Amino acid sequence: MRIAIISRSWFTEIRGGAERYIYEVTKRLIKRGHEVTTISRHNSDLPNRHIAIRSPGVPILTSALTSLLSGILADLGGFDAVIVNGYWAELSPLLLTKPWVVIIHDIGLFRSQWAQEHRVKHFLRRVILRDVVRKAYRIIVPSKLTFEDMRRYLRVDEAKLEFIVEGIDLEKFRPLPRKEDGVFRIFQFGRFAPNKGQDVLIRAFRRVHKRHPNTRLYLIGHLSRDALPYYRHLLSLSKGEEDIIFRIDVSDEELVRYYNQADLCVFPSLGEEGWGLTVAEAFACRVPVICSPIFFQTGVADERRALLSPTDPEGLADKILWAIEHRDTLDDLVSEGYEFAKGLSWDKTVDKIMHVVKDVL
Template identity: 25%
Template structure:
């Protein structure tokens, strides 16, 4: 069976990781063909670009995307993974309207859809009105490179670590404020964030007198990322919304305690193995940062529970289920 894949997501992104892990476990009787879709993933013309790339591909096979973009028209069965509905929540009115009037119709035409958490599946079903039997739960896994054993990032100071982009719903403004309100700066525990220097966050840090305590790493090569998790005193992932949140699992696998939010998918993924806080309360966030860096009994318990919890997310199991669903939609 030929799988015509939209592979536009960069390897270092969350969707890029999911795409690579699933394709690496594709059954031997399936063959992936890169559609080499042109144009930006986020363009409103992205569904059309996919359809144009499918022209002349014949009537046998399946269109598959590890991302969220369905084709505008497609004579093949199509299967996409929906990671969240953040675009219609946080990307402005135009994006919400586009989702509600265009994407919803395209999703309804899809042969099958996978959601990465029960939270996302429930929200997607309510929004889309698609029959429940067509929308499946397929959890993400944790990549094998994330283990407790190996090099630790050692910059010469202790730090708490945030891994992710700087979009508004990642709640980084409140994170910087909570860090400033905590005891961490006075204890010389720095806040390390992935990504290029963020002028708005730096200005906020300067206002609170912690400008030299907030560190931006730039883009970290994927092979070096586990060392940053292992070296951290704790991992912070206190977003205001997530569809899954791979960094939580990655931290569990590296033996690092996690503080995350008590809303959306984050409690589901944490499964009792992370410290949960209200991401809208700077005070609660600050208290959580203090607790997870000072309370040794709490830290020990979170690390132990994280080891157990990460075993519930296995790419081999997820890939086996995913490719079975893709195969089934081709037969329908």
């Protein structure tokens, strides 16, 4: 099948969950022999035909032009179907006259305090998103929360929605031997952004570190230009703390190594989450997990495989301290998380996506 895949951002440049999702799906479609053309504003390292759209450096113009050109190229390319990685203001599918499905990871903008700070952008995002979901042949969502939000905020017919969870490469994300050196390492993985709650974690860690000086905090993730002011704020919060360590845009090999150095993974996100792939990756590496309520809402976590944390620094510190001081009781939690991760597969994800694609042809 000739398939066009539109994703404004690509995993080679933006190492986020939405980008990994479409990247892993693309890899497997190519491997299965489909003729795949990918269209993005970034370069790709995959062996298929890839169109990288170059546009002005002004963010809002770059996004709009990339979407417009992507839609035109996909519509004129003679493809059997188009899969769109649907960001909040992704208007490329509105230009398509052939069958298309859209993957929408989250619509947290309807409740996000950060999204609503930019009123014009927020208004345009809502207008475009409403039009996209109205015209979409089918809508793929990776989380229970997004499924429910689609029904609640956009009144999408349930028959139009397909809940297809993300996968994991279990050959890559797996438990490895861990070193024992007396240091208790706490990791957080995710983009540097206010919704990820890194500032909350730093404040919580300060209290944890006072009681347990052998603790060390690692913050690992992608840093975009838009997030630079927030990143500087994090550096200011951690000033003078040698045991708070930042790492930006690490490779998958480094990522797996970091997971396997972790004694505890903490995900204190405050909103705007799709599913929570990093939570599942921690499960796959047999690491105990503390996460905020949103990951229980998306479906990646539950009380059998993760500790639920408050989203304030004091409450989060209490939960981390409890985990450190009761680490011998976390084995069942780790085992449940690992069993959950073993049931995830990108091949299963692709099977379900292709079933949807064939259904709309």
